[in-house]
Amino acid sequence: MWVVPSSRPHDPGPQAYGGGAEPIEAVVDDYVFEEGPADLEAGDTPVRTVRLGELFTRPGRDLVVYHLMYGKKQTEPCPMCTMRCDGFNGVARHIAQNVDLAIVAAADLPALRAHARNRKRTNLRLLSAGAAGSGVPHSATSGTASGGTSSLITGAP
Incomplete structure (x- = not known):
């Protein structure tokens, strides 16, 4: 999972970051993803390209990107x-009150959307990082160089 902080108008203090730890400032590449229609029942086309920076719905909001380990091997x-x-699908409307949320997988977009349709996930933003040239490193999609997967939660990729 990535948590990509926005520029904050004020710093809520170290307690907001886990008991005295200072927030980690990270430079995150503006990765490229593929996204289908917001309505899963509308099919899988048209496909559009979206950059990481475009996932923020407005200034001042943080972005949480969850890695669904699916795709490649x-x-x-x-x-x-x-x-x-x-679970995220069930509480997505509540999460959206405070942060932007996206689900990213290395799977190709039709397979990712088919899985979401099967699970009736109608409230999540689904992105594929599986396309060649996405720029997303294996480690940022919970993957290994050999195409396998590993669990991780990070502050930024």
Whole structure:
């Protein structure tokens, strides 16, 4: 999971970041993803390209990007990731009150959307990082150089 902080008009203090730790400022590349229609029932086209920086819906909002371990050599979605995404789908409207949320997988977009349709995930923004030239490193999609997967939660990729 990435948490990409926005520029904050004020710093809420170290307690907001976990008991005295200072926030980590990270430079994050403006990765490229593929995205289909917001309505899963509308099919998988047209496909549009979206950059990481475009996922922020307005200034001052943070962005949470969850890695669904699915794609490349991971031919089936990770069961634990599937459980978490099901939960995110259920509370997505509440999450959206405070942060922007996107689900990213290395799977190709039609496979990712088919999985979401099967799970009835109608409230999540789904992005594929599987296209060649996306610029997303293996480590940022919970992947290894050999195409396998590994669990991770980071402050930024």
